[in-house]
Amino acid sequence: MQENDRHTNSYLHDILTFLKSTSGSVTFTDLYNKLKIDIHSNLRLLNALQSNEKIRIQNNLIEYLYTYNIKNKEDLVEIFKNKKEGIELVKLKDNPVDISGFLEDFLILKDNDGSEVVFYNELHIDKLDEELINLWRAVKIPGYQDMLSELNCAGLKSDKNEVVKRKIINKKAKSKKYRRNIKITNTHVKGLDLSGMDDHP
Numbered sequence: 001m002q003e004n005d006r007h008t009n010s011y012l013h014d015i016l017t018f019l020k021s022t023s024g025s026v027t028f029t030d031l032y033n034k035l036k037i038d039i040h041s042n043l044r045l046l047n048a049l050q051s052n053e054k055i056r057i058q059n060n061l062i063e064y065l066y067t068y069n070i071k072n073k074e075d076l077v078e079i080f081k082n083k084k085e086g087i088e089l090v091k092l093k094d095n096p097v098d099i100s101g102f103l104e105d106f107l108i109l110k111d112n113d114g115s116e117v118v119f120y121n122e123l124h125i126d127k128l129d130e131e132l133i134n135l136w137r138a139v140k141i142p143g144y145q146d147m148l149s150e151l152n153c154a155g156l157k158s159d160k161n162e163v164v165k166r167k168i169i170n171k172k173a174k175s176k177k178y179r180r181n182i183k184i185t186n187t188h189v190k191g192l193d194l195s196g197m198d199d200h201p
Helices: 004-018 028-035 042-048 074-081 128-137 143-154
Strands: 055-058 061-064 106-110 114-121
Touching: 004 028, 004 042, 004 061, 028 061, 042 055, 061 074, 074 114
Parallel strands: none
Antiparallel strands: 055 061, 106 114
């Protein structure tokens, strides 16, 4: 990034921050008195401001264009009436008025990327009668074994899956049998002459 581009981006950030802190449009003179930035003498900065979709320049007046113009809770509810999905909180905050006090009846969830999304739930649940609450709390749920006993007394048997425990048999490793190589020698008949055995009578 070139030095001029760095300065332009820095000036642009300062101008956007200043415009957000004001209500309505300001003159170039007011901008110079506050930030010491002369837009007329900086063509690169002027072009950057004119091409920015969040800024409107007209007749030497410059104004920040907010995404929303929410002035009260009713305005916020009206926005969600035409929405079937949630709205990112950061987008809703792009508004001239702080909306934090309007979000009491809204649900804020975190998305997968960590961004906060606002949803409006217009369903209102009436509070239960205190007598019904006490009756519900008075209901005692029997333990598992007690419940089985009650079922058996009523002639109802619970299905019990019989678990067959199989004994694991550890197979003994068969030892390899090695055959001994036995060399047969006729040491006990040493000197015996069998050459005549081939001759038949």
